[in-house]
Amino acid sequence: MLTEKFVEIKNISMNYHTLDGETEALDHLSFDVNKGEIMAIVGPSGCGKSTILSIISGLLKPTSGEVLIHRKVVEGTNKSVGYMFQSDHLFRWRSILENVLIGLEIQKKLNEENIHRVHKLLDTYGLKEFKNHYPNQLSGGMRQRVALIRTLAIEPELLLLDEPFSALDYQSRLAVSDDIAEIIRKEKKTAIMVTHDIAEAISMSNRVIVLSNRPATIKNIHDIQLTCEGEANPIKCREAPEFRHYFNRIWKELDVYVQ
Amino acid sequence: MFNKKTTATVDYSKGHVAYLKAVKKHKLMVKLCQVGFLILFILLWEIAATNKWIDAFFTSKPSSIVRLIVNLSRDGSIFKHTAISVFEALMGFAIGTVLGTFLAILLWWSDFFAKVFDPYLVVLNALPKIALGPIIIIWAGAGMSGIIVTALTISLVVTILSTYSGFKEVDEEKIKMLKTFGASKLQILQKVIFPASIPTMINTMKINIGMTWVGVIVGEFLVSKAGLGYLIVYGGQVFRLDIVMAGVIILAIATALMYQLIVFLENRFLKWRQ
Numbered sequence: 001m002l003t004e005k006f007v008e009i010k011n012i013s014m015n016y017h018t019l020d021g022e023t024e025a026l027d028h029l030s031f032d033v034n035k036g037e038i039m040a041i042v043g044p045s046g047c048g049k050s051t052i053l054s055i056i057s058g059l060l061k062p063t064s065g066e067v068l069i070h071r072k073v074v075e076g077t078n079k080s081v082g083y084m085f086q087s088d089h090l091f092r093w094r095s096i097l098e099n100v101l102i103g104l105e106i107q108k109k110l111n112e113e114n115i116h117r118v119h120k121l122l123d124t125y126g127l128k129e130f131k132n133h134y135p136n137q138l139s140g141g142m143r144q145r146v147a148l149i150r151t152l153a154i155e156p157e158l159l160l161l162d163e164p165f166s167a168l169d170y171q172s173r174l175a176v177s178d179d180i181a182e183i184i185r186k187e188k189k190t191a192i193m194v195t196h197d198i199a200e201a202i203s204m205s206n207r208v209i210v211l212s213n214r215p216a217t218i219k220n221i222h223d224i225q226l227t228c229e230g231e232a233n234p235i236k237c238r239e240a241p242e243f244r245h246y247f248n249r250i251w252k253e254l255d256v257y258v259q
Numbered sequence: 260m261f262n263k264k265t266t267a268t269v270d271y272s273k274g275h276v277a278y279l280k281a282v283k284k285h286k287l288m289v290k291l292c293q294v295g296f297l298i299l300f301i302l303l304w305e306i307a308a309t310n311k312w313i314d315a316f317f318t319s320k321p322s323s324i325v326r327l328i329v330n331l332s333r334d335g336s337i338f339k340h341t342a343i344s345v346f347e348a349l350m351g352f353a354i355g356t357v358l359g360t361f362l363a364i365l366l367w368w369s370d371f372f373a374k375v376f377d378p379y380l381v382v383l384n385a386l387p388k389i390a391l392g393p394i395i396i397i398w399a400g401a402g403m404s405g406i407i408v409t410a411l412t413i414s415l416v417v418t419i420l421s422t423y424s425g426f427k428e429v430d431e432e433k434i435k436m437l438k439t440f441g442a443s444k445l446q447i448l449q450k451v452i453f454p455a456s457i458p459t460m461i462n463t464m465k466i467n468i469g470m471t472w473v474g475v476i477v478g479e480f481l482v483s484k485a486g487l488g489y490l491i492v493y494g495g496q497v498f499r500l501d502i503v504m505a506g507v508i509i510l511a512i513a514t515a516l517m518y519q520l521i522v523f524l525e526n527r528f529l530k531w532r533q
Binding site: 057059077078079081082083085087089091093102103105106107154 | 430432433435436437438439440441442446450451454455457529
């Protein structure tokens with residue numbers, strides 16, 4: 001199978017400076033993400049997972065090393081990258097439709113074609129009747145879906161998901177992760193997802209990177225091959241016989257570093 | 260669950276109807292007591308002054324205050340004084356709010372700037388601005404301009420500080436979200452900082468209405484040419500307590516109306532607050 005490297009992370013290190021001293025967050029990380037793949041990054045809390053996403057998005061400049069997207073070095077924020085946060089960050093003074101359009105508004109791409117596309121996204125993903133509602137009228141799961149559509153509205157080729165479900169309760173979390181994995185696959189996006197939930201990582205992604213404690217280094221990269229019957233959706237994939245096996249291995253790898 | 264609106268046609272249970280009735284009754288009682296208290300107070304004042312329980316020379320009495328207000332409105336002078344004061348207050352308030360918000364934006368724009376001016380703002384905030392009254396009257400002129408400047412000086416520093424701190428309280432993550440779309444600093448101000456701070460700004464305005472009126476009245480005390488403040492200070496000097504009381508009453512009504520205006524605007528434009 002021919003796979004195209006979409007994101008290349010080359011030897012990045014990151015040090016944070018504060019008046020109290022210097023903290024090493026990332027230590028010479030290198031990995032690639034292929035086109036159309038969902039890559040999950042798991043690691044102990046505070047190991048610098050979110051820092052990786054900030055660097056890929058161009059919000060932060062690594063101390064050394066470089067990130068290439070489409071063979072181009074990342075410098076500053078990039079319009080082909082969409083970032084989804086832990087909390088939905090919907091603006092309560094804007095209606096759902098206005099919230100979803102904010103990215104296009106900022107990039108000055110509010111034209112009829114784009115607005116039509118956003119309408120279609122909202123219709124497809126069950127938010128048709130809620131376009132003129134305000135965020136506080138929606139449930140947590142729906143708000144997270146709105147946040148994803150806001151990210152998708154600018155047509156990013158790469159999606160960065162920073163623990164996108166951790167603000168939700170367990171049931172909506174399963175349902176929404178199912179939804180979102182499906183949306184990402186349907187829209188044929190490449191995605192990098194940071195999470196601390198091992199089950200979520202295994203069920204949603206093609207590959208899982210396990211990071212060590214700070215300064216983060218790559219402990220292992222797992223190719224996830226689950227035999228899910230029928231359509232591969234994350235909830236069903238949790239029933240695959242290999243699931244437990246991956247779970248235990250990743251758990252052990254993390255455990256070594258948790259005191 | 261998604262739509263909290265309830266339609267009028269819904270049939271409520273007996274218990275719920277009783278509950279709604281009780282709430283309504285409670286509200287009515289509060290309103291009645293509020294009005295009743297005022298009427299009782301005025302009646303008691305009138306009776307006490309008429310029966311010489313209290314000295315009407317020092318306290319005046321409601322009937323003579325009303326008579327005075329009627330007389331003053333016949334020759335139109337009460338309207339003149341009220342209009343002048345209201346105009347000064349509105350000007351001071353408007354300039355104070357706009358200028359204060361503008362300066363708060365400057366502080367937000369440049370962190371360096373904000374740090375440099377921080378101690379000055381703290382000192383100016385703590386200083387009783389009324390002390391600057393005489394200086395302002397001399398610099399800006401002993402007339403309407405001096406009074407307006409006094410009024411806006413009193414509200415300006417508070418506006419700057421509270422608006423700026425409102426700006427700073429906006430969630431960093433929301434700003435980061437806009438940055439991932441490639442937003443410029445101006446866009447961040449426009450799309451999130453400003454709209455997110457509107458509730459803070461309205462609260463500041465509510466405080467500033469009172470502040471501005473303090474400035475206007477103090478200014479009129481000092482300048483003593485026209486306005487409700489002049490009326491009050493003049494009445495005090497010639498020992499006509501009915502003039503003082505009439506001035507205070509009209510002042511209370513004017514400030515309450517201006518405050519209600521802000522509340523009205525708040526309800527009108529902040530529907531999403533619910």
